[in-house]
Amino acid sequence: xxxxxxxxxxxxxxxxxxxxxxxxxxxxxxxxxxxxxxxxxxxxxxxxxxxxxxxxxxxxxxxxxxxxxxxxxxxxxxxxxxxxxxxxxxxxxxxxxxxxxxxxxxxxxxxxxxxxxxxxxxxxxxxxxxxxxxxxxxxxxxxxxxxxxxxxxxxxxxxxxxxxxxxxxxxxxxxxxxxxxxxxxxxxxxxxxxxxxxxxxxxxxxxxxxxxxxxxxxxxxxxxxxxxxxxxxxxxxxxxxxxxxxxxxxxxxxxxxxxxxxxxxxxxxxxxxxxxxxxxxxxxxxxxxxxx
Amino acid sequence: xxxxxxxxxxxxxxxxxxxxxxxxxxxxxxxxxxxxxxxxxxxxxxxxxxxxxxxxxxxxxxxxxxxxxxxxxxxxxxxxxxxxxxxxxxxxxxxxxxxxxxxxxxxxxxxxxxxxxxxxxxxxxxxxxxxxxxxxxxxxxxxxxxxxxxxxxxxxxxxxxxxxxxxxxxxxxxxxxxxxxxxxxxxxxxxxxxxxxxxxxxxxxxxxxxxxxxxxxxxxxxxxxxxxxxxxxxxxxxxxxxxxxxxxxxxxxxxxxxxxxxxxxxxxxxxxxxxxxxxxxxxxxxxxxxxxxxxxxxxxxxxxxxxxxxxxxxxxxxxxxxxxxxxxxxxxxxxxxxxxxxxxx
Numbered sequence: 001x002x003x004x005x006x007x008x009x010x011x012x013x014x015x016x017x018x019x020x021x022x023x024x025x026x027x028x029x030x031x032x033x034x035x036x037x038x039x040x041x042x043x044x045x046x047x048x049x050x051x052x053x054x055x056x057x058x059x060x061x062x063x064x065x066x067x068x069x070x071x072x073x074x075x076x077x078x079x080x081x082x083x084x085x086x087x088x089x090x091x092x093x094x095x096x097x098x099x100x101x102x103x104x105x106x107x108x109x110x111x112x113x114x115x116x117x118x119x120x121x122x123x124x125x126x127x128x129x130x131x132x133x134x135x136x137x138x139x140x141x142x143x144x145x146x147x148x149x150x151x152x153x154x155x156x157x158x159x160x161x162x163x164x165x166x167x168x169x170x171x172x173x174x175x176x177x178x179x180x181x182x183x184x185x186x187x188x189x190x191x192x193x194x195x196x197x198x199x200x201x202x203x204x205x206x207x208x209x210x211x212x213x214x215x216x217x218x219x220x221x222x223x224x225x226x227x228x229x230x231x232x233x234x235x236x237x238x239x240x241x242x243x244x245x246x247x248x249x250x251x252x253x254x255x256x257x258x259x260x261x262x263x264x265x266x267x268x269x270x271x272x273x274x275x276x277x278x279x280x281x282x283x284x285x286x287x288x289x290x291x292x
Numbered sequence: 293x294x295x296x297x298x299x300x301x302x303x304x305x306x307x308x309x310x311x312x313x314x315x316x317x318x319x320x321x322x323x324x325x326x327x328x329x330x331x332x333x334x335x336x337x338x339x340x341x342x343x344x345x346x347x348x349x350x351x352x353x354x355x356x357x358x359x360x361x362x363x364x365x366x367x368x369x370x371x372x373x374x375x376x377x378x379x380x381x382x383x384x385x386x387x388x389x390x391x392x393x394x395x396x397x398x399x400x401x402x403x404x405x406x407x408x409x410x411x412x413x414x415x416x417x418x419x420x421x422x423x424x425x426x427x428x429x430x431x432x433x434x435x436x437x438x439x440x441x442x443x444x445x446x447x448x449x450x451x452x453x454x455x456x457x458x459x460x461x462x463x464x465x466x467x468x469x470x471x472x473x474x475x476x477x478x479x480x481x482x483x484x485x486x487x488x489x490x491x492x493x494x495x496x497x498x499x500x501x502x503x504x505x506x507x508x509x510x511x512x513x514x515x516x517x518x519x520x521x522x523x524x525x526x527x528x529x530x531x532x533x534x535x536x537x538x539x540x541x542x543x544x545x546x547x548x549x550x551x552x553x554x555x556x557x558x559x560x561x562x563x564x565x566x567x568x569x570x571x572x573x574x575x576x577x578x579x580x581x582x583x584x585x586x587x588x589x590x591x592x593x594x595x596x597x598x599x600x601x602x603x604x605x606x607x608x609x610x611x612x613x614x615x616x617x618x619x620x621x622x623x624x625x626x627x628x629x630x631x632x633x634x635x636x637x
Binding site: 032033036039040043046051053054057065066068069106107108110111114117125127129130131132133134137138139140141145146147148149150152162166167168171190194200201203204208225229231232235236245248249253260261263264267271274275279 | 297301303314323433449463477480564572574579593594633
């Protein structure tokens, strides 16, 4: 989400114009620049070193995750992961939940955004506060509240409740995305279509929805990622079932093995690939924008 | 309302209203209200009722004895009636003993033991420390990326931060388990330097200190501080900084008077998110203690629900946590003078 913000390229770097400044000041700026850059490097090492440690242990032929007790390079843990039925089932369950969350949270978020952007009532402030509150609520509270409420209807914890609990806050994220998009909409098109005799449903289907398609796609991706990653809400609502992440969580208690590190490596590789693909895509877009 | 109906018609408007209503009522408000209600009652299987039943049985055997002694018909009938009454009373009491009535009150809140209260306070204090530390560490990072980097460099740096941010928090924190383990990276380094002797099992048991949870919490949630601050700093016009410098303001003064005031909403959001995530984190303490010890407030809540099966007490603990987070949000809004609209952007 935040990466897109970099697109707004600020070209005028005022510091370049400061060439005429006294030499003493320039060297001072260099010093502080050097310190800041070193700080940045240290911060990045801090962020990445643990990930490298975790990834290395996936290739260690030692049955306790470790990099210090090195027993040689192996790929055996990858093989074990491929045969681990509980983890594979957990992955499947995660996909099911994520799919359900997308189906529930996109319409909810979209409706909420329409109500807030198009309905100017004095309740708007309150409604807004209520609808973003799930983002600001600790995840475990959402899981607990869902679990307690649905027990009244004899629905125990499980995949279904996990979908509902996750949708509570993921719908808020999609609502914020839809609101940002709707606020940029040029309403003239809708007005024109109505004047030309289009029905209400037609206006929605042919003008509003196409305008929202990119946001629906982004919101679905974000919802999918948020759902797959979620642990704190899920662990309370999942009951006797399990998702990939809750299964990983319970392995820390029983049966910690480098298989978990293999999952970590896969996560890292997928994330880095996505990041690189995104960069390439961005660069191409920019070049096309320049050429056009 | 009329505008919405005019553009999209009654059907679609009703759908929007209905879905929003379902979300607000069925997913947000009523579940929270149910949780709060659950925290306000308890079923007491008290000693008093058991004592009363015992006493009733004693009375019953006394009456039985009296019945045997009694000779005239009227007295017998009277005793029998009394016995029947007592027996029905006993049956009633026994039902109550099996399924005690709900007693409403604040007992679930007031009954928090000293130990649990200590854990609660520790959780809050640690979360505040995580928040402050994250702010101090992340503000320069966000500033450097937003204002001291060329656009290309900034894009790469942000992408670099997104990678650890996007990886699951369990797996991210897991790395710290391996670093702080008995024969982990740090202990091995210390062994190489000759400070500890691993063969004699004389390692430093980092994982047994709650400081290890603290270290992992910072690592897990620090990036939630960077991105909101970056997003607000990014919108600050560079000319304002230049103007402040040209007018002779020192670097500190520029930050204090120009840059930080502009970044306030971002700082508030970052603080709220970091605090909320740390205080409510179940994953981090779960992993760092490997699920064995439970000295984090979220773990206490989990155990109330799934080990003690005391949902009333668990709900009270959960609401206490929620209340603290709400208080923190209001505190941040007051300190940074921002509204709810600025917060959730």
